[in-house]
Each structure stands twice: as structure tokens, then as C-alpha cells.
Amino acid sequence: MTTTSGIPTTMRAAVLHGPGKLSVENRPVPAPGPGEVLVRVEAVGTCGSDVHYYREGRIGDFVVREPLVLGHEAAGTVVTCGPGTDERRTGRRVSIEPGTPCGSCGECRPGRYNLCPDMRFLATPPVDGAFCEYLAVREEFAHEVPDTLTIEEAALLEPLSVAVWACRKARVAPGDRVLITGAGPIGLVAAQTARAFGAREVLVTDVLPHRLELARAAGATALDVSRTPLSVAEYTPTVLLECSGVPAVSGEAIRTVGRAGRVVLIGMGGSEAPLPVSRVQNYELELTGTFRYAHTWPTAMSLVESGRVRLDSLVSHGYGLAEAESALTVATHDATAVKAVIYPQR
Template sequence: MRKPGAPRRPAGLGTGPRDTPPLSTPPGSREPAMTVTSAIPATMRAAVLHGPEQLRIEERPVPTPGPGEVLVRVEAVGTCGSDVHYYRHGRIGDFVVRAPLVLGHEAAGTVVAAGPGVEAERIGRRVSIEPGTPCGSCAECRAGRYNLCLDMRFLATPPIDGAFCAYLAVHQDFAHEVPDSLTIEEAALLEPLSVAVWACRKARVAPGDRVLITGAGPIGLVAAQTAQAFGAREVLVTDVVPHRLALARATGATVLDVSDIPLSQAEFTPSVLLECSGVPAVSGEAIRTVGRAGRVVLIGMGGDEVPLPVSRVQHHELEVTGTFRYAHTWPTAIALVQSGAVRLDSLVSHSYGLAEAEDALAVATRDATAVKAVIHPQR
């Protein structure tokens, strides 16, 4: 069995949408060592979780990119709800932090070295990191569903270290080059945008759809923009936090404060439900509003079970599905931001240096206006 930290060389990801990134097999036969064009330190700082609410800044060796890998100087990392959950509780379901773990998976930076088999021209390019590297050879990968790979190595998912560090080695095919028009923070937040792109694809959002989004957290906010970019004629976003509802309204969505008016009284019959709250009771109530032949995509992670109104599902022939991460989404996400159809800068509510990583993880419980804290490891 391959050791958890060993580099892999994915073979291929089967067929998928037109913007599927090719997963190359690096030749590696004529390039004996990595290519470097600037000085790289021997060690780096990393924010390491040792247990619930035990985060320490440590010195670690800078990784050496293996065959087919690039070394990225990490310049921005978004904090995700999963990072906060690991920080507070040391686990998410079956994923338990049993050894020191570097958090963070929403990352972007600049390529500073190329491993064997990687073109030296990639050095100096700004990239957004897709945080999951699949095996490339299993049935799911070959069918194009690499997000369902059983041997996935996903950043900041135990035991795989994440990106709250100064340098990160990643497979070249999952370091997506971004145009200069994107800020480094936007490049990092292409990861949560990819969640929304994948969900809208699963829901087959199309021109004319009326879309209900429950939960105005970061995913709900980008899902609202993505649904509109996909052609939805009306998007309704629900939440109980006025500040987040205001952000949703600024995207062009209609908003509903369900602490004042229950969703059942909103007289809104969606053709698509994107459930982003992760609250089981909210999911059940929202499904009851979906119109005939509607599509329901469960995105938010909260409870293990959801009260499913089976009669509504059967009588209205609803399609109900889950969504897990994403596949083949980065080119679309980049295009949406580059075109201005989706704005990610409004999500960034707080900015920190690496030494303040603990503050970045705790700010959501301290500041009602917090939406997305971004860590800058080079600061």
C-alpha cells in the first residue's frame, strides 16, 4: 500500500464535460531533478492543529515536488467551515485528527519550482489549487467522477496536511493557472465557487428556473450568483442573519428572513432547491415548496438524516440528490469570475497573517459580520 504522504502519478480521469482538465502522466525519464528559478528556503512556517483548539505555529521542511508536481508559494487560503469544525472538535464524522494536522484547502499562490516531468515554463505562474488529488485509475475516476474516488487525497482531511503553510507541493494538473485579472484572494475562493458550480450542474439550473437557496453562508452566496449566471430568472435566498441576507440581496437575489416570515408563507414555488444550510428541519420544509418535476440538491452538511416529505417527492416527481465536492469545475469557475458574472471579493470579510490563523478560525463566533476569513501565509 502506498504511504499516505507518498507522491502519486494519476493516470487519467475518464470522460467528463468539455472543460475537464487533462490529467497527464509525466514522462519523468529525461528530467532527473526539479527545476528551480529562485531561492527557496529549507524550512517554512505552518499552522498545525494538535487537538481541539490547540493550534501551533511550527517550522517544517519545505516539501520537494515529486514527479508531475509543482511547488506553490501559498499566498492566500480561505477558511472553511470544515477547518473551523476540525479546530473546535478535532473531527468531522469519521474523519478524526489523530496526529498533528495542517488545516486549509482553499488555496492559491505562485509556482516556484517544478518537479521531474513538469515544464519549467510553469514557474512564476499564479495558480488556484484544486485540493483533491484522485488515484486516476479506479472505476469512478475513469468514469469522470473523480470526486467520488475512494483513494482521494484531499488537503486538510486527516491524515493529509493542508495549506495553512508557506509552501505546498501539488500535482501539476490540479494547480490551475489563473488570469492576472483575478486577485490572489479570488483565486483561492475558486474552491467554494466550484462547490456552487457543481451543485448547479447537478440541479441542471437553466434559463427560466426559479431557484430557492436555503442558507446565506459563503456557499449559499456564491450559489446565488452561480444560479443567476446559469440563467435562473429568479433566486430566493433564505437565512436568519440580516448581514448575510444583505449580501445576498447585493448579488441580485430576492431574500427572505425566515425568522420573520416562514418559508411556507412565502408563496414561492421553486423549480430548483439548493439546500446550503445543513439544518435538517430547514431541508424538510424547503423540499415541501418545490414544484412539480423539480430538482433538489443537498449541499450543506449538518445532520446525518433529513426528514424527507416522501408524498411530496412522489406526487411531484421530485429529483433529490446529494453533492460531494466537485469535478471538472475550475475552468468554469475561473471564467465566471473573469467575466464578472460572479464576484468573490464581497465574501472576504477578514484578513490575517499566518501567525493569526487561530483568530481566523475563531472569528466566525466572535463577529456577526464574518463571512470568509482569508489567511496570507507569507505575512
């Protein structure tokens, strides 16, 4: 059933009911509230967090306790506008920034809205995500994208934003030698972003040949650590971007960082990791974590539009909404899987 505006009253959504239990169901199309726009979702990337929730029903303290729609790397077209928004945005293509902060707390006011304690983030329990046909989004977090970007690139501005934020935290600058551990989607876009920020050399480590080849195609040097351990590679970075989330990997990588180097922990893995304290102290290393991003979409969009970052190389598989479960499990049976994209309108 559709309304006089042509917008359906119901939509399909891929709903997680528990570990390994995903079903496509009909739900009401949300009505955009004050300050919101309604987006027809056309592409959604699958993230490692989606896979964690699907497999285990939780990530750390975030636990799926009630049915949850997954997906937060989304893009689409604005189909209607709620009260107090610019109606001229109807028909515009947008990339969705998935976090909605409160805007008034002690973190939001200085601009650190990624650390807002009351953040509502798509596909983070109990907030439903974007594996659905329509999504109501606060207007300022629906970023208009130029026609030169594909809908897949618009969706993947979200993982690119993770890389932009990490490179900013690491203060990557011309002349830096960067080490990136893990050639998953984040590691691959981090390699391109570091080069765009001026790094003179980028080394990416992994154990999967096809991902290492993608790293080489992105202009990085690739190291298969199943053949050559990092400890004997004789590479001394000024910046470490740890993307694997594997505690043992991060400890080994920190030991290679040169004096006054910067270490940024990005990958989500174990809750604790061995820290080579003597290296941190004796070399005066700076070590920090990252949690999502803030104010990154304009930079991410510019990097893609200019050609300095290519996101199309990440997309390895595409699925309709009814195949959402396949998108979440493809990596278990296809070693070449990098990024699966779901097209909710299919």
C-alpha cells in the first residue's frame, strides 16, 4: 500500500532476533519528525560490527536484547521532509552519518559529539539500523553527495570517515612512515587516506593474499606476516594505525614504532591487549584510541571526489535485502570477500 505521495506505508527490514537468527519482515515506514528527512535507502555496506552482532549477539557492553535492524553504512535519496527542514532537499542523494548526538552535553558542545554519552547510533542496540527500505534521519546528518559519486561510494563514506578520523588523531603529515596492521576495509581505506594526507611510505600487513594485493593497488607496500614476521621486517614507522583488533598484533606492532611516534588503536577486538610499556616510555610514544568520528564527511567526500581515495575497489559482493544473511556470512565461505553491499530496494 502506498500513500498519495507515492511513499509506501510499510517496508521490508532485515531484523536480527538473536545470534544467527535473521528474518526479513514488514514494518511501518517511519514518518520524519521535526528536523528529520525520510531517506529511501539504496545501498548499505556490511560492517564487521554487523557480523559480530549477527554471530554473537553483542559487542562488548552492547547486547542485542530485543529485535534489531542491522546496518549503518547507508546512502539513498530524500523522499520527503519533516517539519522545520528544507523541503528543497527532496530528491537529493545523501550519505547518512549514522550517529545522532544530543547536541548539548559536555562532549557535544566542544565538538566531540562522537563521545556523546547519549549518542543514538544506527544498528547499536537498541537503535535500529539501515537494513531496511526507508530511514528517518536528522537533516544535518544526511549529507548531500555530488552526482560524480556512485551510491556505493556514498554509503562507504562512513568507513572512510573512520580512516579520516584516525589519520587526524595520528596527525599524519608529509614525510611520515605509516604502518597499518590489518588489510580489511578500514585498513585499506586508511592506507589510501594516509597517502592522501601526505605520508611518504605506507606499509600494510595481513595474511590474506587478495587483501594484500588490494593494499598494493592502493599504493602501499604489502607485507604477508605469515611469511615474514613484522619483527624482522626492519620497518620503523612514525605512525601506527592498528586496524586488526588482534591484541597480540597490536603489541608486536607498537614495538616497531620509532621515537616520538604516534599509535592509534582502531580495530575492535579483545577488551585487553599486552602493552610494551618500556617501548612507550623510552620512546615517548603517544597512544590513543578512536571511537567513530566527528566532522569528517566533507573531507571524506572531497577525497573520493578528487580521486585520491577509491572506494569502489572495496565492494566485492552485492545482495538484495532478502539476501542480507548471505551478506553477513559471505566471508566465511569466500576468501576474496572484502565488503558486501546490500541494496534494500532489490
